[in-house]
Amino acid sequence: MAIKKRSKRVNVLVESVHPFSDAQQRRLFEKIKEILGSNKVQIQFALNPDLLGGLTVKINDQLLDLSHVGFLGQFQREMESYKTGTQDLRKMEMLFQSQIQSFMPIPDLTEVGHVLSVSDGVARVSGLDALMAGECVRFSRGMTGMALNLNANTTDVLLFEKADVLQEGDHAFATHKMNTIPVGFSLLGRVLNPLGDPLDNKESFVNLDRYPIFAPAPGIVDRDKVRTPLHTGIKAIDSLVPIGRGQRELIIGDRQTGKTTLILDTILSQRYHNEKVTDLKDKVFCVYVAIGQKQSTVRDVMRILQENGAMDYTVIVSASASSNAVMQYLAPYAGCAIGEYFRDHGMHAVVFYDDLSKHAVAYREMSLLLKRPSGREAYPGDVFYLHSKLLERAAQLSSQIGGGSLTAIPVVETLEGDVSAYIPTNVISITDGQIYLDSTLFHQGVRPAVNVGLSVSRVGSAAQNKAMKQLAGSLKLELSQYREVLSFAQLASDLDSTTQKLLSHGTRLTEVMKQRPYHPLTVAQELLSLFVGVKGYLDDLSPEQISDFLSGLLKQVKLQETALMLTLEKGNLTEETILKLDTLIRNYIEHRQEKM
Ligand SMILES: Nc1ncnc2c1ncn2[C@@H]1O[C@H](COP(=O)(O)OP(=O)(O)OP(=O)(O)O)[C@@H](O)[C@H]1O
Numbered sequence: 143m144a145i146k147k148r149s150k151r152v153n154v155l156v157e158s159v160h161p162f163s164d165a166q167q168r169r170l171f172e173k174i175k176e177i178l179g180s181n182k183v184q185i186q187f188a189l190n191p192d193l194l195g196g197l198t199v200k201i202n203d204q205l206l207d208l209s210h211v212g213f214l215g216q217f218q219r220e221m222e223s224y225k226t227g228t229q230d231l232r233k234m235e236m237l238f239q240s241q242i243q244s245f246m247p248i249p250d251l252t253e254v255g256h257v258l259s260v261s262d263g264v265a266r267v268s269g270l271d272a273l274m275a276g277e278c279v280r281f282s283r284g285m286t287g288m289a290l291n292l293n294a295n296t297t298d299v300l301l302f303e304k305a306d307v308l309q310e311g312d313h314a315f316a317t318h319k320m321n322t323i324p325v326g327f328s329l330l331g332r333v334l335n336p337l338g339d340p341l342d343n344k345e346s347f348v349n350l351d352r353y354p355i356f357a358p359a360p361g362i363v364d365r366d367k368v369r370t371p372l373h374t375g376i377k378a379i380d381s382l383v384p385i386g387r388g389q390r391e392l393i394i395g396d397r398q399t400g401k402t403t404l405i406l407d408t409i410l411s412q413r414y415h416n417e418k419v420t421d422l423k424d425k426v427f428c429v430y431v432a433i434g435q436k437q438s439t440v441r442d443v444m445r446i447l448q449e450n451g452a453m454d455y456t457v458i459v460s461a462s463a464s465s466n467a468v469m470q471y472l473a474p475y476a477g478c479a480i481g482e483y484f485r486d487h488g489m490h491a492v493v494f495y496d497d498l499s500k501h502a503v504a505y506r507e508m509s510l511l512l513k514r515p516s517g518r519e520a521y522p523g524d525v526f527y528l529h530s531k532l533l534e535r536a537a538q539l540s541s542q543i544g545g546g547s548l549t550a551i552p553v554v555e556t557l558e559g560d561v562s563a564y565i566p567t568n569v570i571s572i573t574d575g576q577i578y579l580d581s582t583l584f585h586q587g588v589r590p591a592v593n594v595g596l597s598v599s600r601v602g603s604a605a606q607n608k609a610m611k612q613l614a615g616s617l618k619l620e621l622s623q624y625r626e627v628l629s630f631a632q633l634a635s636d637l638d639s640t641t642q643k644l645l646s647h648g649t650r651l652t653e654v655m656k657q658r659p660y661h662p663l664t665v666a667q668e669l670l671s672l673f674v675g676v677k678g679y680l681d682d683l684s685p686e687q688i689s690d691f692l693s694g695l696l697k698q699v700k701l702q703e704t705a706l707m708l709t710l711e712k713g714n715l716t717e718e719t720i721l722k723l724d725t726l727i728r729n730y731i732e733h734r735q736e737k738m
């Protein structure tokens with residue numbers, strides 16, 4: 143027996159600014175029944191002054207928008223992607239006028255949902271059955287949000303902005319789009335938020351390529367091994383924990399231990415490199431992502447980069463402490479997408495996430511608002527996935543697909559040096575190594591406060607230059623011997639001469655590793671400083687004299703020995719170079735003594 147299909151009732155709601163007469167209502171009713179081809183139509187008429195003019199017809203969960211507000215919204219969206227190409231105000235006015243005159247509103251039929259409730263920046267929406275998780279949702283009052291919890295009959299949408307304006311009963315529309323961000327060279331030198339809106343009072347980003355914020359990581363076949371060094375200009379890092387392009391290296395440490403300063407030095411150091419090379423494919427572009435930082439800190443970062451000419455190749459993505467949790471959650475993914483543009487076009491980029499602890503806190507806040515169950519340290523269970531899907535996007539691509547690279551340098555803040563907390567252990571396990579900044583060392587004046595024992599780079603040494611590797615080998619050994627002897631030398635009163643020598647050499651090496659902020663060194667300068675330290679030329683000096691000695695030497699060499707510096711720059715430490723360096727350093731020492 144065939145089952146008779148139950149025909150569905152159609153609910154129609156007509157909203158207008160002015161009331162319709164009875165005759166008009168009847169005519170409209172007949173017309174709608176005819177169009178829908180159904181007799182089971184229930185029609186309602188309502189007044190809505192917010193429409194400004196015209197009318198809307200809602201048929202079940204489809205909305206035919208013929209209102210003035212709807213047309214204005216259409217015009218606004220069209221104008222958002224309009225580029226005038228001129229700075230002249232009169233010309234702009236004329237262009238806008240012609241744009242307004244030629245605008246033709248298109249009555250569009252869209253699926254519509256309803257806001258059931260709004261609280262703490264989360265809107266619960268009914269309808270919109272085909273929404274995808276992570277899809278952008280637009281509201282009738284102009285704001286947007288992201289669909290996150292897909293429940294049986296409703297969806298929870300986290301609002302990006304203006305959550306206090308949204309009201310129960312407002313319309314919500316599916317955009318069928320995931321979040322994207324503008325990318326490309328026009329972004330260099332700019333500061334933007336994770337939605338792609340400028341934060342620097344300059345022109346907005348129009349007519350640019352857009353990349354999805356949540357892109358998948360490159361596959362195994364598309365990757366190559368890390369093979370080119372990423373020079374940071376910091377002696378302690380380039381020698382002991384070298385970073386390669388495409389690597390993921392974590393900077394971890396307590397608050398105020400110089401984490402952001404390491405990042406800034408690394409960005410500044412790329413200037414030496416970028417000025418030397420002419421091909422865009424050899425340059426290194428930087429993306430600094432500030433998550434939950436004070437606005438004054440982001441401003442300082444921008445100022446330092448500007449003063450040192452580093453904004454030319456840098457983009458800043460900022461979701462500061464005053465931004466809501468969703469913005470802070472999106473920020474690193476947006477920054478990563480900007481970096482991916484360079485990676486996918488055969489170029490090189492480094493993206494710095496400052497910092498992922500605050501990112502995890504923002505995600506926890508979001509998850510609690512969405513009433514997701516919490517786990518260890520009250521973080522939601524998928525916080526590991528949150529960071530792994532971000533950091534996995536860093537890669538050295540194989541030469542078949544352009545050979546570009548994206549290096550990721552995340553920062554994690556620890557409390558009282560506790561690296562075994564949840565977020566630090568997670569991120570340590572995802573990255574290829576960590577630079578551990580020690581607050582005790584920092585307060586002792588060893589700055590940058592890199593703890594050599596706890597810092598490691600698991601892939602970078604494959605990319606390290608040969609001369610640096612040669613010097614770093616003995617440096618590592620001597621520093622670790624020094625640390626070992628130091629711990630028991632504090633207890634012993636009488637030390638034999640070998641131990642004393644080891645201690646005094648170690649103290650001097652530690653001095654060599656110190657470096658002022660915002661003064662990154664070139665490869666040659668680093669090699670020369672390390673050479674002087676490792677080969678014992680400083681053993682007769684007192685530790686206080688060392689920084690003066692080194693800066694004098696570097697200055698002199700820069701002026702007089704350009705050929706030698708060029709050889710060192712290429713990373714060659716042959717017998718002949720060593721001999722030349724030896725004569726040079728001895729001459730400098732003699733000359734210095736004469737002056738004293
Ligand atoms: N190598 C250095 N030599 C001297 N001072 C330094 C050095 N590195 C950092 N500082 C100083 O230490 C202070 C803290 O540095 P920074 O802001 O980089 O630390 P942070 O770990 O990022 O701090 P926060 O936890 O607040 O983000 C700054 O005043 C900075 O100038």
Ligand SMILES: [Mg+2]
Pocket residue numbers: 401402403496
């Ligand atoms: Mg910082």
